[in-house]
Amino acid sequence: MRNTVLALAAVAALAACASRPEPTPTQPTGGNTTPPVTTPQGPTPGSVEDFRVSVGDRVFFGYDRFDLSTEARSVLERQAAWLRRYPNTRVLVAGNCDERGTREYNLALGARRAAAARDFLVSLGIDGGRIESVSYGKERPLDARANEEAWSVNRNAHTQIVSGAVS
């Protein structure tokens, strides 16, 4: 559980780093008043970035598990709320596994994880026709390292906006 929380935090931090460039600090010069510094805005509401950063696009699983944790459910609830707000969007839910399983079994396990996330979104009122799912098994790890922390990050269901987002 602690690993998952850490992993979530790590992913969120990574995502934040990747999506929000550091604002260039502006030094006051002399007595002249400079134009007001523009503070960085969050991602454009309704954009892919908005979904990824403000909502959270991955939920995480235990080893060889596909049941949704409390944290996973709350992320999926936020995803559902966002999808209700932007009804023209469509998503692909991809199930992923760590490397500590064999290839074909992991393709089946990833499919279960994708289905668990998809079914929960549908139970929250999202039209199943807007949600495609796929399994990448152990083929698309998020974290390349070979340790428990990486594996806990790599066991996930990843919701990607495939169309209808604000650009």
Add this chain to the structure above:
Amino acid sequence: MRLMKSFLASLVAIITVAFVAPPSFAQEADRVHVDIEQGNLNPMPIAVIDFLGDSAAAQQVGRDIAGVIRADLDRSGLFRAIAPDAFIERIEATNIPPRFAGWKNIDSQALGVGEVLPQADGRILVTFRLWDVFGERRLDSFEVPPRTPDGWRRIAHHIADKIYEQLTGERGYFDTQILFVSESGPRTARIKRLMIMDQDGANPSFLTGPNAMVLTPRFAPNSRVLTYMSFETGAPRVFLYNLNTNRREVLGDFPGMTFAPRFRPDGNGIVFTLDMNGNSEIFSMDLQSRARQRLTNHPAIDTSPSYSPDGSQIVFNSDRGGSPQLYVMAANGSGQRRISFGEGRYSTPVWSPRGDLIAFTRQGGGRFAIGVMRPDGSGERILTESYLDEAPTWSPNGRVIMFFREGRGEGPRLWSVDLTGRNLRRIDTQTEASDPAWSPLLP
């Protein structure tokens, strides 16, 4: 002949112990006697001369062919090819018996002599004789049907197969190919392409491009049609690929993702996994009628099906008992029963071409092992183990298993190991490599 016989007896004993079950007391005692007390597992010394030829070009081909034969025999672990510079006798003609004394002197148990005869049409004909040095008699004599000069490696593998067959009583496995997945790029953005090469790593060539990730290739029994899984169209799909026509097609039109394909032993059918919204089930499809049949019906994971060589049964992987284990069913899906009961998680079952054993991957204690068990689950033996050993595939004679091995944080490589658990070897590939599939003997 006495020495020769004892070598042959030890080879047969190794093979017998590996295959016959359960071993009788006499065989067990024989194995202990041969393998451990006498240390007779030393590979059999064998001499193969550079093949004769009446021109410089033919002699060069003759040297090349002999080199490949020696390398095949060495790699089998059952033979030790004596280096030609140790030879005392110089063979001048293949059609007269050698003077055996010089070959006995260097303890060569068998002697292979051959000649390269270029034909008027540009092809090459190769003749070969195998001699029992201590028995002072001819064991085999044959011509390899003419081939174009670029087919010289296949001539060599064919002869190595004949030597293996004469001296072990088993079919060989050298004139074969390996399909595998060539891997490159970072782990988070891996490029996986289908590749084919000769059994000894020669003649590698790509069969698919860098854009579509390809997994789990397998040969049809005729070695000319392949099946594999690819992400080419987005979701995992089973593909068929005809090497003769270069035609590629998606297998069937299914609502979910399809993966884990394998051919039926008659080559006219495929068994595979279809996943519909998180429930994977095993299906079979006839390639002529395209009729499909559902073989499992369970909410658990059911995948990795593999036919018995007579086509009557299928071994598969299911977690219906709470963890991944091996199950066997009739080819129509009836009579499903669990066969793996050892410690750990079992997956990737593959039925031996001889029918007597099932190879698998076993995971436990943070490690992955390759092992074999009988189809009823008895006689489990682990052959090799590491951080990650996965995906066994059988040599066509059922004596050697190839698989891929990954060190912690390292890329995968192909390895092979004998059914005895001995002779663990890495197969050289230009790139990192996984998911090997061993072809039948080439036609």
